């Protein structure tokens with residue numbers, strides 16, 4: 001049994017693996033840069049979203065900007081409780097569904 005070839009092999013494997021990792025990383029970075037570039041270009045050309053007027057969000061439709069909703073588990077008017085709006089989480093605004101918050105379509 002000679003441990004030397006195995007060690008050399010593992011070292012070679014480490015180099016190959018490291019190379020793959022760097023290659024993978026640079027590819028990810030390149031794709032990310034390309035994507036952001038395409039996004040910028042699209043933003044320049046695209047018209048602002050008509051639903052949110054380019055803001056990317058609008059007043060929550062469920063609570064109408066009140067941040068809370070009147071919710072009753074039994075549809076019983078006695079037990080109606082003001083609850084934090086599940087759509088906007090009390091933020092009073094919701095992300096535009098038309099442009100998914102980008103502000104343009």
Ligand SMILES: [Zn+2]
Nearest residue numbers: 060063085088
């Ligand atoms: Zn809401």
Ligand SMILES: [Zn+2]
Nearest residue numbers: 049052096099
């Ligand atoms: Zn929009």
